[in-house]
Amino acid sequence: MRTLETTNIFGFVSEFILLGFPCRRDIQILLFVFFSFIYLLTLLGNTSIICxxxxxRKLHTPMYILLANFSFLEICYVSSDVPKMLANIISQTKSISYTGCLLQFYFFSMCAAEGLFLSVMSFDRFLAICRPLHYPTIMTHRLCAQLVIFCWAGGFLWLLTPLTLISQVPFCGPNTIDHFLCDLAPLLALSCAPVSGITLACGIISSLIIFLTFLYILGTYFCVLSVVLQVPSGSGRHKAFSTCASHLAVVSLSYGSVMVMYVSPGSGNYSGMQKFVTLFYALATPFFNPLIYNFRNKDMKDALKKILNVLL
Structure with missing residues (x-):
């Protein structure tokens, strides 16, 4: 498609065409309205947690500070690909520049920072339940700030290597990506040179951050479970499980969709179900996260009611 217009003076691709969701125009309009509605609700939900x-002041604790940062990450993450997807749905060209494509891949791969934040949040719950007497002296505001900086810096720095590797890949045509965003496999499939080594390196880097953080979370909750089961009273066990339920739900939602996308067999096939799974992770996961935390947390609901009372 439009080979002459999309190559630079050196013969390399200067922009890509994102096919997105090829269907009738009336269905595309419905998709645009639906996805726009979900996107706005996602922004509203995560912003409400931050506010x-x-x-x-009751929520100025490490657990909620980490949650607020996680919500801000979700806002950044969903805004990295959904606005461009919405624009392409109603656009005739459906194009994205070469630089924009690489940046979109970089920020869409922020699952590294997401995994780090979920790991730190599980560490916080581990201390609160398994080391309750030492929790105030260990999880200080200073340590919390250091962990937040570690998550943000680690998430951004971890992905610099895959981005650098992909930026060295030559693209000389075709330039049509059968996806609604610039993801790894469909992007590298357009290379005009062998990229098996780059594909393997990017796969290893992605798998490392996914499995290391996931195994760490499993380990912390195994310790939490062993402690909770020793609590004599049923009400005490219920309170402990209730404290971890929201975080566990978000972990299941995030890692379940990520592993289906990048780890499951046939993850290179981006037609049909694979495209749907990517859409679920890109749009639905950030949408459900604030709902899970808001509906299950009394302190959060009380704080939101106070904000609404002030606004109304």
Whole structure:
């Protein structure tokens, strides 16, 4: 498609065409309205968590500070690909520049920072339940700030290597990506040179951050479970499980979709179900996260009610 217009003076591709969701025009309009509605609700839900934590002194604790940062990450993450997807749905060209494609891949791969934040949040729950007497002296605001910086810096730095490797790949045509975003496999499939080594390196880097953080979370919750089962009272066990339920739900939602996308057999096939799974991770996961935390947390609901009372 449009080979002459999409190559630079050196013969390399200067832009890509994202096919997105090829269907009738009326269905595309419905998809645009639906995805726009979900996107706005996602922004509203995650912003409400940030505002609730910022406005309520009761929520100025490590657990909620980590949650607010996680919500901000979700806003950045969903805004890295959904606005361009919405624009391409109603656009005739459906194009994205070469630089924009690489940047979109970089920020869409922020699952590294997401995994680090979920790991740190599980560490916080581990201390609160398994080391309750030492929790105030260990999880100080200083340590919390250091962990937040570690998650943000680690997430951004971890992905510099795959981005650098992909930027060295030559693209000389064709330039049509059968996806709604610039993801790894469909992008490298357009290379005009062998990229098996780059594909393997990027796969190893992605798998490392996914499995290391996931195994760490499993390990912390195994310790939590062993401690909770020793609690004599049923109400005590229920309170402990309730404290971890929201985080476990988010972990299951995030890692379940990520592993289906990148780890499951046939992950290189981006037609049909694979494209749907990617869409679920890109749009639905950030949408459900604030709902899970808001509906299951009394302190969060009280803080949100106070904000609504002030606004109304």
């Amino acid at each position: 609730a934590v910022w406005s309520s």
